[in-house]
Ligand SMILES: Cc1cc2nc3c(=O)[nH]c(=O)nc-3n(C[C@H](O)[C@H](O)[C@H](O)COP(=O)(O)OP(=O)(O)OC[C@H]3O[C@@H](n4cnc5c(N)ncnc54)[C@H](O)[C@@H]3O)c2cc1C
């Protein structure tokens with residue numbers, strides 16, 4: 001299941017004395033088809049759809065899918081604000097879906113307790129449009145998202161890059177000292193094309209050489225800057241993300257980029273490319289022919305729309321803190337302002353969890369689920 005692309009990262013790291021490791025992967029009887037980033041059609045990846053949700057359904061939980069929640073309903077009771085349900089709508093199901101448990105149309109749910117888990121972009125947006133109190137103006141602020149810089153290596157031979165498990169090898173060698181990882185990830189050509197640099201003829205040429213291309217990513221554990229945030233835009237009716245790398249994070253990312261380019265050359269690449277159109281040294285863009293040119297990464301400015309930085313790990317927009325001036329929810333995940341409203345997803349992290357977040361999010365959900373079950377009286381349930 002270790003495809004050539006993963007072995008290339010391992011080889012480059014080994015050549016430079018950088019420790020590389022195998023991911024602990026949450027899958028069973030994997031077929032190695034390589035579609036992991038698009039979702040596992042064979043249910044071999046042990047995601048929530050086939051674990052927690054399947055367990056809940058077998059215990060009688062009602063699942064409503066194709067549903068958009070517009071707002072959480074709050075009521076004033078005895079001088080306190082309390083969550084009592086949610087309003088939204090149900091769309092017609094897409095062909096091939098399991099039958100839904102309610103018909104399409106408007107939806108109103110009455111609930112003894114509301115647990116919000118819309119993710120780090122949608123949870124703060126939903127709270128904002130529900131007019132959740134925010135006296136400290138902290139809702140949605142301090143977004144972290146693990147900015148990731150793809151590094152592309154052109155090899156002299158054909159390699160297996162998107163079959164097998166796409167992400168099997170990583171390196172946390174620089175985590176303690178610099179706060180970044182190298183992680184292997186490749187996708188099928190459509191997905192892979194996003195991370196290739198250039199437009200028009202240059203991009204087309206790279207796509208023609210797809211089967212001789214290796215790639216891995218630098219994943220930076222970014223620091224909290226309250227100016228980085230999510231807001232609900234009432235006019236556009238969508239969540240808007242504002243994010244800029246801090247100067248300190250840019251500095252770490254430059255070092256990470258340089259080291260990653262060196263790793264790719266050490267693994268045998270004849271040319272290494274970054275998805276950037278920023279000039280470095282005498283080069284019109286970071287397309288490197290020799291390992292010594294990696295030092296030019298020190299000139300990268302990571303300008304918006306000039307360098308592609310990707311993200312799949314948004315966190316920390318409805319922060320947890322016992323101090324209501326610093327966080328929207330307490331350590332039970334309970335809103336400081338609204339009774340019987342819990343937030344239980346990546347948005348409730350106080351800051352970055354420091355690694356790929358799925359295990360931390362699922363652990364939080366499991367912990368909170370068990371805690372609520374043990375403390376029903378706390379919620380008048
Ligand atoms: C391509 C990709 C690959 C990844 N690979 C990994 C990996 O290998 N390891 C890892 O640890 N992490 C990985 N991640 C990150 C991980 O998937 C996320 O961090 C995690 O899913 C976030 O969990 P969450 O519960 O906070 O939010 P989500 O998983 O985003 O869940 C939020 C849910 O709420 C629903 N929702 C939102 N708003 C509404 C609304 N108004 N009404 C109704 N429903 C709503 C959404 O549809 C969604 O189902 C990856 C992410 C991506 C995109």
Ligand code: SF4
Pocket residue numbers: 027030031032033034035036039040041042043044045164165166
């Ligand atoms: S490679 Fe990924 S998508 Fe394919 S079977 Fe294995 S877990 Fe599923």
